[in-house]
Amino acid sequence: MTVFIIRRLIQSIAVVLVMSFIVFVGVNIVGDPVEMMVSDEADQAEREKVIKSMGLDKPWYIQYARFIGGAVQGDLGKSFVYGESALKIIVQRVPATLELALAALLMAVVLGIPLGVYAGLRPDSVGSKTIMAGSILGFSLPTFWVGLMFIMIFAVMLGWLPSTGRGDTVALMGIDVSFLTADGLSHLFLPAVNLALFKISMVIRLARAGTREVVHQDYIKFARAKGLSNRRVVLVHLMKNIMIPVVTVLGLEFGGLIAFSVVTETVFAWPGMGKLIIDSIQSLDRPVIVAYLMIIVLIFVIINLLVDVLYSMLDPRVRLSEVKS
Amino acid sequence: MSDAVTSPAPAPAEAGAVETPFRRFCRDYAESRIATGALVVLVAIILVALLAPWISPTDPYDLASVSILDGKLKPGSQSMDGTTYWLGTDGAGRDLVSAIIYGLRISLGVGVMSGVVALCIGTAVGLAAAYFGGRTDTFIMRVVDIQLSFPAILIALILLAILGKGVDKIIIALVIAQWAYYARTVRASALVERNKEYIEAAQCLALGHNRIVFRHLFPNCLPPLIVVGTIQTAHAISLEATLSFLGVGLPISEPSLGLLISNGFDFMLSGLYWISFFPGVALLVTIVSINLVGDQLRDVLNPRLKK
Numbered sequence: 001m002t003v004f005i006i007r008r009l010i011q012s013i014a015v016v017l018v019m020s021f022i023v024f025v026g027v028n029i030v031g032d033p034v035e036m037m038v039s040d041e042a043d044q045a046e047r048e049k050v051i052k053s054m055g056l057d058k059p060w061y062i063q064y065a066r067f068i069g070g071a072v073q074g075d076l077g078k079s080f081v082y083g084e085s086a087l088k089i090i091v092q093r094v095p096a097t098l099e100l101a102l103a104a105l106l107m108a109v110v111l112g113i114p115l116g117v118y119a120g121l122r123p124d125s126v127g128s129k130t131i132m133a134g135s136i137l138g139f140s141l142p143t144f145w146v147g148l149m150f151i152m153i154f155a156v157m158l159g160w161l162p163s164t165g166r167g168d169t170v171a172l173m174g175i176d177v178s179f180l181t182a183d184g185l186s187h188l189f190l191p192a193v194n195l196a197l198f199k200i201s202m203v204i205r206l207a208r209a210g211t212r213e214v215v216h217q218d219y220i221k222f223a224r225a226k227g228l229s230n231r232r233v234v235l236v237h238l239m240k241n242i243m244i245p246v247v248t249v250l251g252l253e254f255g256g257l258i259a260f261s262v263v264t265e266t267v268f269a270w271p272g273m274g275k276l277i278i279d280s281i282q283s284l285d286r287p288v289i290v291a292y293l294m295i296i297v298l299i300f301v302i303i304n305l306l307v308d309v310l311y312s313m314l315d316p317r318v319r320l321s322e323v324k325s
Numbered sequence: 326m327s328d329a330v331t332s333p334a335p336a337p338a339e340a341g342a343v344e345t346p347f348r349r350f351c352r353d354y355a356e357s358r359i360a361t362g363a364l365v366v367l368v369a370i371i372l373v374a375l376l377a378p379w380i381s382p383t384d385p386y387d388l389a390s391v392s393i394l395d396g397k398l399k400p401g402s403q404s405m406d407g408t409t410y411w412l413g414t415d416g417a418g419r420d421l422v423s424a425i426i427y428g429l430r431i432s433l434g435v436g437v438m439s440g441v442v443a444l445c446i447g448t449a450v451g452l453a454a455a456y457f458g459g460r461t462d463t464f465i466m467r468v469v470d471i472q473l474s475f476p477a478i479l480i481a482l483i484l485l486a487i488l489g490k491g492v493d494k495i496i497i498a499l500v501i502a503q504w505a506y507y508a509r510t511v512r513a514s515a516l517v518e519r520n521k522e523y524i525e526a527a528q529c530l531a532l533g534h535n536r537i538v539f540r541h542l543f544p545n546c547l548p549p550l551i552v553v554g555t556i557q558t559a560h561a562i563s564l565e566a567t568l569s570f571l572g573v574g575l576p577i578s579e580p581s582l583g584l585l586i587s588n589g590f591d592f593m594l595s596g597l598y599w600i601s602f603f604p605g606v607a608l609l610v611t612i613v614s615i616n617l618v619g620d621q622l623r624d625v626l627n628p629r630l631k632k
Contacts, residue, residue: 015471026487140613142563144570145586145605152598163594259479266571269588278571281486289486296479304474 001312008308012301017068019297024067027290071294077287081280086291090273095175096166097272101257102262103179103192105250108199113246115208117201117234123212131204138201143260147194147267154190162187164269191268195261199253206249210242217241255303259296343363353625360621370611374474381426385419386580398597413602415588424585425607429527431581435492436562439499443561444499444554447507452538452546453514454508467510470605477502485573495574499561510553514546545605548626555619559612566608582608 058066070076076086119128155163166187179185214220215238223237263276269275273292280288356363373380400421454465472480484498518524519542527537566583568574570590575581580588583605589601602614 011467011471023483023487136616137613140559140563140609140616142566142605142608142612144567144583145601146587146599147591147599148590148605152593152602156594156598197474256476259476259482262478262482263567263571277482278573281573293483293486296483300475300479 004312007307008305012303012305014042014272015301016297020068020071020294021064023290023293023297024064026288076291076294079280079285081283081285081288086287087295089288090276090291090295093271093273093276095177096270097258097274098263098279099177099179100188100191100195100261100270101254102270104196104199104257105254107192108203108250109246111196111215112200112203113207113239113242116204117211117238117242119204120208120211121234128208132208134205135201138197138204141197141268143194143198143263144267146197147191147264150190150194161190163190166271170206190260191264191270194267195257195264198260199250200258202249202253206246207242210245213240214238214241251308255300258299327389333367342429354621357621357624360366360617363617365622366610367614367618370429370614371433373426374433377426377430381423383420383423385423385427400603415585415592421585421599421603424580425582425604427586428580428582428604429607429611431575431579432562432565432583433611435496435499435565435575435581436558439496439503439561440554440558441499442496443503443557444507444550447504448511448543448550450504450548451508451511452542455512455519456542457540458536460510465508469508469512472505473509477560478564480565481568482571482573485568489578490573490576492575492579495565495568498568499564503557503561506553506557507550510549511546512568514549515542518545520541552623555615555622557616559619562608563612608619 020313074087078084079089080087082089115131122128151163154161166184177184179188220233220237223233228237258273260268261272262277264270265272265274266278273296277289277292279285280292354364378384415424450465450469454462481495481498482503484501485494488494488497524537524541527541532541565574565581566586569581569583570587572587575584577584585604586601586608589597589599589604592600
């Protein structure tokens with residue numbers, strides 16, 4: 001077990017280092033940081049001063065070492081646009097993104113599981129066929145376009161829900177959240193549904209496949225033979241057994257929600273990390289871009305590490321095959 | 326209704342009596358009416374995209390024929406010189422039908438191009454991993470696993486944040502984001518094929534590695550590759566549209582469907598829905614029909630589902 005965790009930890013660190021190198025090379029070799037920092041009117045002396053102060057006259061490996069050294073201490077440079085530490089700006093945006101992703105996750109569970117179980121229990125009914133057709137659409141519809149259509153229908157045509165921003169927020173343990181105010185909730189609803197759509201379709205499929213497998217098991221037949229109500233059979237005996245794959249996949253897909261929130265946040269002007277990175281790319285705010293990329297890589301590496309370790313605890317075959325090879 | 330598309334071309338010579346694998350494949354495929362319909366739609370879309378300059382009502386990027394006075398016209402309205410804009414016009418007065426036809430051309434082109442390149446790279450790497458095994462395999466598959474643990478959109482976004490906009494750049498980003506799916510698929514089927522007798526026989530004949538891999542191993546790994554290729558191409562088209570919408574994909578000079586939708590976004594809040602709506606429908610129809618074709622191919626090519 002320890003060997004497995006240590007191996008995975010080393011691998012994770014290697015991934016972070018490789019990604020930091022790619023980002024560093026991308027920013028400093030492909031792009032020209034001096035061009036970004038110095039205004040067009042600057043003369044040669046000023047340019048050289050900036051080059052010196054940024055350490056760009058040093059060989060690349062020293063520059064890279066400095067970059068890593070700064071990154072480890074949480075110093076990823078100052079934003080050109082906001083004039084503050086890039087890291088701080090991103091960290092401020094994290095709660096908004098997490099709130100959106102968690103709301104989407106909740107919707108995927110609350111809507112996806114009942115629909116999927118229904119489709120699994122009555123595979124030939126019209127309702128189930130509609131649900132399955134809907135889930136195929138959910139897989140194929142481009143997220144951003146659905147978001148636009150939501151805005152058009154619910155915000156512009158019907159005027160029921162607001163189309164942009166977070167609405168009123170209240171502080172919960174020092175973090176601003178939207179879901180505790182009515183206005184915030186109405187702002188959260190459309191983006192969360194939009195982000196959840198893909199995951200709802202996925203949960204429907206998983207729940208349906210699980211249900212169809214489980215209903216034929218002996219313990220369900222036995223529960224029915226015992227005369228338990230249909231409600232109890234479905235809610236207790238069936239539900240417990242289909243939850244395992246659903247929970248596993250949802251855990252794995254949480255990172256995907258954070259990645260896809262870039263799209264939803266841009267459509268709904270939701271002030272999270274995703275909107276920030278797109279704005280920063282448009283305004284060429286390099287320090288923020290670099291900081292975002294490093295943080296997102298770190299988040300994913302940590303999620304993957306946790307999933308791997310949890311898996312190896314749940315399923316010993318994973319770590320045994322690993323250690324052998 | 327789809328005879329022209331699904332019936333095999335070289336049929337007359339065999340007079341229809343012998344059942345060739347290709348004929349059986351076509352018959353199996355045509356069993357699903359939805360999938361056949363999807364194939365017809367897909368072929369039509371591809372033809373429209375290929376023939377854009379000849380069938381499009383106007384050239385939307387010929388500045389001489391575009392008049393700002395025709396801007397933001399509703400679907401079905403007429404311009405001053407009497408042409409009807411069936412899907413309306415955008416903010417600059419371009420006919421949306423023509424813009425969508427040209428947009429399809431760019432979207433499909435980028436999707437197919439990146440799909441083909443990713444397929445070639447992924448196949449070569451996957452075959453190498455399966456054929457040589459051992460350390461090569463462990464190393465390659467570790468890289469593939471790590472890459473697949475990041476969502477494709479994130480990898481593409483990281484690359485485009487570094488590289489900047491451009492057709493070549495988005496193709497590079499899509500290839501890097503997708504090659505691993507192909508590599509994993511090819512490796513899985515090549516591992517099964519590798520242990521079969523015909524490979525052993527080829528090795529006993531002392532044929533070269535290249536010949537064994539490409540002439541013997543590769544053709545037998547094709548079926549799953551075709552399925553993954555179809556679905557990944559749909560995915561690439563969707564990804565390109567998303568990235569272009571976000572403003573990090575194609576430059577404004579290459580107006581793909583994603584960019585058309587993005588342009589319409591600005592008019593959305595004032596109720597001009599059609600500028601975003603119709604390009605989105607075109608995108609949706611393309612992606613859904615490719616996915617349906619891919620699903621049916623999976624069923625037909627999977628020997629386990631054969632009756």
